[in-house]
Amino acid sequence: MNIEAYEKLPLSFYLRSNVVVIAQDLVGKVLFSQVNGKLTAGTIIETEAYDGRRDKACHAFGRRTERTEVMYQKGGRAYIYLCYGIHHLFNIVTNEMGLADAVLIRALEPIHGEDVMESRRDTTGVGLSNGPGSLSQAMGFRREMTGASLTGEEIWLARDINDDESFTIEADRRVGVDYAKEDAALPWRFFIKDHPYLSKRKQKPWR
DNA sequence: TCTAAGATGGGT
DNA sequence: CCCATCTTAGAA
Secondary structure, eight states, X not given: OOGGGEEEOOHHHHHOSOHHHHHHHHTTOEEEEEETTEEEEEEEEEEEEEOTTTOTTSTTTTOOOTTTXXXXXXXXXXXXXXXXXXXXXXXXXXXXXXXXXXXXXEEEEEEEOHHHHHHHHTOOGGGGTSSHHHHXXXXXXXXXXXXXXXXXXXXXXXXXXXXXXXXXXXXXXXXXXXXXXXXXXXXXXXXXXXXXXXXXXXXXXXX
């Protein structure tokens, strides 16, 4: 990989006020990690926006607790939490201090360190990173990394200076947030149309 | 204290 | 459909 071809996203990218716009902008960007000296990277294929002020699906909605505190901090840091007692899910905190927004990364296409990802995941192919829990394991993310700066040396994002981003982005409802009632219908999931690394949706048995 | 539910993934 | 696995938030 030619590291010269990537330009790290500046802090200002994360401090913008509209988390839905940021979630769209993140599709096609590249997520890097350097964990235990191992460099891994992947192109972001699928994201979801969570708005702490008007969205019942957001963990920070109506609550400021030990777990959600990082989302209330200034944007540009990681929020990684344990889901179902098993999976570490990676989120990007956005917006200014006090405004608790975040973007969940749901799928990546690996572009560097596939061998490292395979050893962490014990599988190959799309299963390496076609879901939020899978990609976090492939990248070496753990819940203890919550608060890590995304402009630092352990986890960061960049744009490929040679990529014209000529893909088609689709929007649809978010996955697994039915508990948020009417907010579950918000079209705040963004993804590259027909991409092989998209997370799999559990098909409804009656359709 | 107690406990239901959860931004999933892998298997049957 | 079933289950692993354990934290978290809210109730009692």
